[in-house]
Amino acid sequence: MDMESTATQKIHPVKNPTFSNGVYWYAVHVKSRHEFKVLERLTGSGVETFLPVVERLSRWKDRNKLIDFPLFPGYLFVHIHKVYDNILSVLKIPGVVRFLGIIPGEPQPVPEEQIVSLRKLVESKKDIDPYPYLKEGEMVRIKSGPLAGIEGVLVEKYGQHMLVLSVDVLQQGAAVKIAASDVEKT
Incomplete structure (x- = not known):
């Protein structure tokens, strides 16, 4: 199975948008740049998976080509019963690092509505950009443009x-409007 067909194979509408029989979606952290290989291995072992992908124009020396990239690099979703054997079978797949959850070692279900929304977004073929998950009050750094490197x-x-640059000794600050997509967590 090639990368392209594997990535798009699992982007189908969810048949039953509610939880059924204790089967939930879980986010799985995978090794960097191993998303497609892990997807192929999981689907090959019978695990329902979802890897949201977006097409990006990749420029090479001699040509440009549309390539599928994971929307969330390093992560994919699995749809399993939360029983020890199922969790262990996913963790044994080469390239899988861990399940995500608030409590270490305890997989946390992803709400079905979020998976359904992600599927619709990916299926729409709109131009989708990953957007950093930022909370008000976090320290961030501007990653591009003339203000690159400024932290606040x-x-x-x-x-x-807004990004607020604080001058601690003066106990004053200056604010600049900024798009959240232009900053990263420090």
């Missing part, structure tokens, strides 16, 4: 994100 606190004012 992310705040929201009048519905817009």
Whole structure:
């Protein structure tokens, strides 16, 4: 099975958008750049998986080509019963690092509505950009443009994100409007 057909194979509408028989979606952390290999191994072992992918134009020396990239690099979703044997069978797949959860070692289900929404978003073929999950009050760094490298606190004012650069000794700060996609956590 090639990468392209494997990635798109599992982007089908969910037949039953509610939880059934104790089967839930879980986020799985995988080794960097192993998403497609892990997807192939999991589907080959009978595990229902979902890897949201987006097409990006990749420029090479001699040509440009549309390539599938994971929307969330390093992560994919599995749909399993939360029993020890199922969790262990996923963890034994080469390239799988761990299940995500608030409590270490305890997989946390991903709400079905979020999976359904992700599927619709990916199926829409719209231009989708990954967006950093940022919370107000977090320390962030501007990653591109003339202000690249500046660090500050992310705040929201009048519905817009602002980066506040603090001068501690003066106990003063300066704010600049910024798109959340232009910053990264420090």
